[in-house]
Amino acid sequence: MYAHNNPEIDYFKIACANALMVKKNLQVPVTLVTDEGTLEWGKKALGEEFVNQCFEKIVLTKRIWSFENKRTYSDTSASQKTLQFYNCNHWEAFELSPYDETLFIDADYLIMSSALNNCWGSENNIMINHKIFTTGSDKEPYSKYIDDFGIRLYWATVIYFKKTELARFVFDTVKHIQENYGYYKQLYYFSNGMFRNDNAFSIAVHMLNGFTDSNTIIKELPITGLLMSWDTDDVYKVNGINDITVYAEKPIKSTYLLARLKNQDMHVMNKWAINRVSDRLIELYNE
């Protein structure tokens, strides 16, 4: 799991909450990759003992301050802010992971089931998902393709990998794409200027699948898909262990569907929404 805070989003706290959820539901240890500033803040805010309880290992990386990556974050359709999104080091996960088999999980992909335990022992070297589903608006085609004319979008939200040459090749390709992002942006028609790991992994997977959408080399995770709660949604309430209720925005802006989800992992993209319920999550899962 990665956590690099920005002035408003406490990714570290989200990662702590989710690490506890991983331990509860998957019964595996969690390694956190973070930077010194984020860690210091986290320890001050949450206490060193608690932080050490959440993570088996904390890997510190040097934050590259020259990396500029402005992202528009939404806290429902009613509120938007442009903030720094530090995500330039996900390709390092291959080297940094201390495990033979790793599940790379975005801090905001809340683990509320044991579904991902199906990955362990897989014959595949690396798995990443294109398939998603939603509770509200599906936001197609941009949730499925990186552009109308572009390739299939793979979500780098959850990646399973083993320490094999093929997996290393995928991460190396992502690094190469990141280093030459301007070129790939032109070639693959990104509409958005911000660096997205989703785009970089999508290109890498597309290349390794023979420049097709065939899934011949790189397979998808053994789950039905990633459940997406967009940043235009909100979390209404955490009802209990693996039990959450969200306001899912319908295709008509600012109209919502109330959806209660039990035992279902979910990518909650409204970071403020998770921050608002992270104390409750920590309280519930920190038994």
Next chain:
Amino acid sequence: MSKGYLILAQNSKTDDYAKLAYALALSIKNSQEKVNNVCLATDVPLAKLDKKVKAVFDDIVPIPWTDHAQGSKWKIENKWKYYYMTPYDETVILDADMLFPSDISYWWDILAQQEIWITDKPQTFKGEIITSTKYRNTFVANGLPNVYTAFMYFKKTEMVAELFKMVQLIFENWERFFYNYLDETRPKHLSGDVAYALAIKLLGIESECFSNLDSMPSFVHMKGHLQNINEKFITEDWTQNIPTYFREDGGFKIGNYEQVLPFHYHIKEWLTDDMISMLEKRVDL
């Protein structure tokens, strides 16, 4: 059992189908390892055909009986004669404006399991099954099978002969058949796909002509508005919106997608002399 591809090519006032068929034959020779016999059916006398054309085709046959497409704009009136033109026991019919970017020889063993097998699920350049029914109103309204004769396999059997006989009847009396059996969405001109679909429906042999397989037989159909892309962003002439990267090995990408299926480019100007030259080099012509 002989196997091969059959291309019917008659030049119209606007399009040089013989040139397109030549390029297609080159691409078949370049890409198909096992089955690469190609037959040209044409109204051009053998003596008038270019040496290179004669060299690339394994068989060149005249159009049987009289040329029913004389004076016609679309030159499709002879499409019922495939059964009688082909020199092969097992034949795949192809439209001339196609290219083969990769080897599909392995399909033949699968195709041989049926007497006839017609494409009903063509794909976009991204490899998705086409969902648009924009040009298929008659098919939808009249419950016709979704026939695409641009890639159609058949053997010479009694049932297939019966189908072609029915197709002949429809071609020769298409206005009467379309009026009797189709609603007001019926085409105002002879359509090969509609005629074949109607024949299959009238004979009740839908289950003999198609399969549940999505991946084959199939081809990429490059009408712009069939690409599962919002019509706001793509024109009928897809070459205005999507680049082509053609390689010396005869393979090519459309946009960011490597093409692996037979490619029905539809826009005739897409095929350039450079592409033909590259293919000629590959097959030593």
